[in-house]
Amino acid sequence: MAQILDGLKVSKEIKEEIRVDVIKIVETNRRPPHLVAILVGKNGASMTYVNNKIKDCKEVGFKSSLVDFPSTVSESELLEKIDELNKSKDVDGFIVQLPLPKQIDQEKIIMAIDPRKDVDGFHPENFGKMALEMDTFLPATPFGIITLLERYGIDTKGKHCVVIGRSRIVGKPMSILMGRKDFPGNSTVTLTHSYTPHIEEFTQKADIIITALGDPNFLKADMIKEGAIIIDVGITRVEDQSEKGYKLIGDVDFESCKEKASWITPVPGGVGPMTRAMLMKNTLLAYKTSVYND
Numbered sequence: 001m002a003q004i005l006d007g008l009k010v011s012k013e014i015k016e017e018i019r020v021d022v023i024k025i026v027e028t029n030r031r032p033p034h035l036v037a038i039l040v041g042k043n044g045a046s047m048t049y050v051n052n053k054i055k056d057c058k059e060v061g062f063k064s065s066l067v068d069f070p071s072t073v074s075e076s077e078l079l080e081k082i083d084e085l086n087k088s089k090d091v092d093g094f095i096v097q098l099p100l101p102k103q104i105d106q107e108k109i110i111m112a113i114d115p116r117k118d119v120d121g122f123h124p125e126n127f128g129k130m131a132l133e134m135d136t137f138l139p140a141t142p143f144g145i146i147t148l149l150e151r152y153g154i155d156t157k158g159k160h161c162v163v164i165g166r167s168r169i170v171g172k173p174m175s176i177l178m179g180r181k182d183f184p185g186n187s188t189v190t191l192t193h194s195y196t197p198h199i200e201e202f203t204q205k206a207d208i209i210i211t212a213l214g215d216p217n218f219l220k221a222d223m224i225k226e227g228a229i230i231i232d233v234g235i236t237r238v239e240d241q242s243e244k245g246y247k248l249i250g251d252v253d254f255e256s257c258k259e260k261a262s263w264i265t266p267v268p269g270g271v272g273p274m275t276r277a278m279l280m281k282n283t284l285l286a287y288k289t290s291v292y293n294d
């Protein structure tokens with residue numbers, strides 16, 4: 001029976017550490033850190049994430065602002081807002097919630113963000129620094145996963161880690177972090193994706209599996225080895241009869257895999273809350289290193 005990697009619990013601990021830090025900042029008559037979220041359109045999941053981030057900011061004592069645009073917003077309007085946030089002495093970090101509507105070139109938007117305020121760690125300058133093991137903002141989800149492993153004292157050194165999915169925001173940076181000459185890291189990493197044939201031949205050999213494909217219950221018990229460590233990033237909304245009208249399903253068939261794994265993250269309450277805690281951590285870092293500050 002697997003032990004649970006409790007992301008909700010660890011995320012609360014991290015937010016509490018940040019809150020204490022913010023109290024000290026404010027006590028010395030300095031303004032609190034300020035995070036801005038840009039939301040385009042009214043996608044239900046995106047609205048939930050952004051509202052949760054605003055709630056997290058309140059909990060840790062940050063100022064937060066939401067800038068929302070209709071889904072019909074033009075690229076130039078969005079770029080103008082980014083320029084304004086880049087220049088604002090009152091803003092430490094901001095994120096542009098993804099995905100963006102089709103008329104908007106995502107790369108162009110990410111490139112426009114001042115890397116010093118890019119608390120998502122999506123700008124190529126920050127991504128490059130991450131890959132080269134220089135200090136920078138780490139993308140929140142992979143950062144959350146390595147922090148979870150670290151806090152549970154899970155040794156990744158010399159382990160075979162299989163990552164499923166190669167997106168810019170999860171799979172690709174995750175595979176790089178696990179292979180870094182750092183702790184947690186020093187794993188031998190296999191990055192798999194939709195063109196990987198017979199994926200079970202890889203997952204069955206893995207000591208650590210990180211699923212980020214977005215296919216509910218994809219990873220079954222017969223695809224993993226006894227004692228594997230399973231990290232489930234996937235979140236899919238599936239309609240049900242509950243009050244909310246949906247439930248969240250991970251990429252891992254939790255019920256069967258928990259019998260075989262040594263450690264496993266739940267959905268919800270695993271990687272998701274850790275992602276949000278690390279966004280708070282990055283915003284605090286942006287505040288502390290800000291050229292505008294003190």
Ligand SMILES: NC(=O)C1=CN([C@@H]2O[C@H](COP(=O)(O)OP(=O)(O)OC[C@H]3O[C@@H](n4cnc5c(N)ncnc54)[C@H](OP(=O)(O)O)[C@@H]3O)[C@@H](O)[C@H]2O)C=CC1
Pocket residue numbers: 141164165166167168169170171192193194195196199212213214215233234235236271272273275
């Ligand atoms: N908990 C959290 O904090 C977060 C959760 N998520 C969730 O994680 C999941 C993934 O998100 P994201 O990375 O943005 O997703 P993307 O859709 O951007 O990427 C999915 C990746 O999975 C690969 N893939 C798809 N199907 C398969 C398959 N059958 N076998 C192997 N690989 C496959 C794709 O391959 P290819 O490149 O070939 O297309 C792609 O690389 C989603 O459920 C999302 O909601 C995302 C961000 C944060």
Ligand SMILES: Nc1nc(=O)c2c([nH]1)NC[C@@H]1CN(c3ccc(C(=O)N[C@@H](CCC(=O)O)C(=O)O)cc3)C=[N+]21
Pocket residue numbers: 048049052095096097098099120140141169235248267268269270271272273275276
């Ligand atoms: N610029 C940008 N940065 C992101 O970091 C980013 C993004 N765009 N687009 C979408 C994905 C997804 N993502 C999640 C964050 C928190 C939870 C989360 O809090 N999950 C809770 C449940 C929340 C709920 O009830 O829906 C949990 O798993 O327990 C999930 C997913 C960040 N993303």
Ligand SMILES: [Mg+2]
Pocket residue numbers: 007232266267268269270271272273
């Ligand atoms: Mg989760």
